Amino acid sequence: MKFVVFCLFVITNICDDGKASVDNFAPTNDANVLTEFTKNSDSCHRPCKFNVKPQRCYYTFDVEPNLDDGTTLAINGLTPGPTIHACVHDIIVVQVRNKIPDQDLAIHWHGVEQRGTPYMDGVSMITQCPISYGSTFKYAFKASTSGTFFYHADSVAHQSDGVYGALIIDQPRHLEPHSSIYDFDKSEDHTLVIGARFPELLSASLEDLTKIAPRSLIINKEESDTKLFVTQTSGYRIRLVNAIALECPVLVSIGDHLVTVIASDGKPVQPVTTGVVRLYPGERMDVAVRADQPSAGYWLQVKGEEACDGLKARSMFLYSGFNYTSMLEDIPNEMTYDKNSIVCGQQLLSSKDVTSKSVVKSVYLGIEKNNIAVKDNELDFRYLSDVVPKKPFFPTALSLKEAVVQINGRNFLYPNAPLLLKPHDVFRDIVCNVGEESKHKDVQCMQVLTADVNGALELILVNEGFHSNDSYTFHMHGFSMHVVASWQSPAGLPLSREEFEKLDKDGLIVRNLQNPPIKDTISVPNKGFTIVRFNPGHGGNWMLECRSCSLTLPAAIVISVPISLPKAVVNSLPSCGSYKPADVLLN
Incomplete structure (x- = not known):
């Protein structure tokens, strides 16, 4: 019966050329379907040849404390973890077993666009439920583009402890x-x-x-x-x-x-x-x-x-x-x-030269490190419920009295349910639209930028620098971006939104729309800006995050591109059960 369900899923995902698309490959509980891959993953590390049938490359990752070194976590005993090798168009299947006591885990495939498999992006409570201790999650996605990538734990702490490794996708030499x-x-x-x-x-x-x-x-x-x-x-x-x-x-x-x-x-x-x-x-x-x-x-x-x-x-x-x-x-x-x-x-x-659309939606993202004015008696450490009177919530991290990096004056709040898989279960009062964050009373909200499929976006990331001299690195999930402009004040002066808009209006910001570098990871210089453009050509919920900013409160937004996932796919993925992120429980 499960095999029949899988066949129906493939039939309902027919490409424009009339053939079933591997882009729409979905995990399934049917062992016969999912285990039709090469048993020896080393055979996927091979000279890539033209017009040769792709392979399924299987890896098993056991993530656990490194007993030989008490300061690291290891994947199969290795830090960094094993290198994944594949040829373009191969299917990469990685079964991750979480053996870190009392901690949750997810693995992100950094730079892999996950076309057709947004639920494999590896972001807890956005694209999947976290992998709880003792549980496994089977990632499966297409190696759609060649290049140098890597994988890492979604958690900054887990990545810093050693949960990362290289992911190399090759193509035939004559195509390089x-x-x-x-x-x-x-x-x-x-x-x-x-x-x-x-x-x-x-x-x-x-x-x-x-x-x-x-x-x-x-x-x-x-x-x-x-x-x-x-x-x-x-x-x-x-x-x-x-x-x-x-x-x-x-x-x-x-x-x-x-x-x-x-x-x-x-x-x-x-x-x-x-x-x-x-x-x-x-x-x-x-x-x-x-x-x-x-x-x-x-x-x-x-x-x-x-x-x-x-x-x-x-x-x-x-x-x-x-x-x-x-x-x-x-x-x-x-x-x-x-x-x-x-x-x-x-x-x-x-x-190669790129094609730029004439109609582009510009979105301003002001980045600043702020000290949040909060008194000790305003910090609320209780588990809240609907019977408790609502009041502005100040996260416990603010008790450290440290400045936090924010986007448009807010920090990101992870939802109570996986946004991609269970959007109707997400509490609506935690959502704030990018550009309208000031309407939200709390320091944290789930900042969402809604985009149309193939509707060109321009993101203007301005590191205003009034309270900090730090630069910040941002990573885009799901898409590569054209970096059309980047600038830092030669005089070392802060840059406000009004000053940026005046520079732009006066034609003093030159955008390279012909041959900008295409990247998924960018630096935003202090007291300066970086401007990127991209066309969201495939649906999903994709993070734009400053990972290095998130040791206290996350600095990120979600770019939501319309998608309708088949119920069979959602049901085949592990459920969260009673799991709730700590900040949601406390909010």
Whole structure:
């Protein structure tokens, strides 16, 4: 009977070309259907060929405390977790088992657009119910586009504790736009995932997490022992991933070598050659480097900035035949660079011109770190109910007396029921429309921006900087964005909405509508702005979030694009039972 239901679901999701679309692949409880994949996931790491039948790539992740290191969480005993390899159009199936005592979990696939599978995006109480301790959740989605991606826990604390790993989606070599620049793409050895280690488990700490600073940087799982082997005169593609959840940009360079940036966030760019690149949290960058120096060993160095200022990591860039033992006692010289030569992803140009729609809906998002005026007797730690008189609710996090980052003067509140799956169960009084947040009396509300399918959006993110000198990194779920403008006040002056609108009206803000970089992770400079455009071409509820801002109260919005999910799909997914997020229980 279940197999019949699945067949009916496929029939009701017919593509325009009259064939069942893999984009509409849905999970099912029918073991016969869901387990028709390759049992050995290693076989999915293969040379990708044209016109070859896609495979189903199966992985099992057990997420649990690392018994060998009490300060990390591990996936199958590894921190970072196993690298997922697939070819474009493969189906990736990952069964996640939560073995973290008394904690809930979800896994986000950073950069994967989830076309047709919005319920696989991995955001607790937005696209799914959280995976409770001892439970499993089976993610299944199509590898729809090639590029360098990664996965991580939806929780910033869990990600910081080590729940993350690389996700590489390849395509046939002749389809790679810059394959002529390099000779080898050894993603199994030349993918560098940059993380941070902390002195304790953030997810188990009762302390103020904003006070716990990272103690070191790591490349893959090492501070200094990762090795990249190369052959003289050959060119190599190296994939860089900044998997740090905090506001920790990193600088990367290879001693005596230049690198050519060929992709940012999985999207090809016009090649730019430099000595140093900067990656913001969640950003990925593919570079090509030619082994054109004397045969020896060189240090690839990573230097942290902002929250990771002063922290460093390094790996060995080794020519074939060189005995690297002499480097073990060698401390590399301090990374030297010209600040004006640093290449950042959102300053690049797309490798192809883009088409921009003439009618665009512009939305202003004012970002500011605010001190919330609240007295101790106004903080309410009780579980509230309908019989308790309503009054403005101040979250307990405000008892820390710390300023919080807000969007349009509010913090995000996660709903009481999964917004995508059970929209009618969500309490309506917690919802506030983006641009109308001032109508909501509480500090937190579920900020929703409603968009039309293929209705072009322009998001104007202004980091006003009246109360802070911090820059912030934002990640868009579900879509890639065209970064059409970015600017920071050269005089270091705050930027109000009125001042921005005057600059825009006077024609002083120039938008690149021809070949802007296409990204899912962007930086918004302090006392400046970043403007992005995109067409929401597929339905779902998609987060735009500042992950590094969310150690106290979340700074995010949900972009809601109309979608109607078949009842069979919703029913096949795990239910939340009596689960409610803590802030909802207290609100």
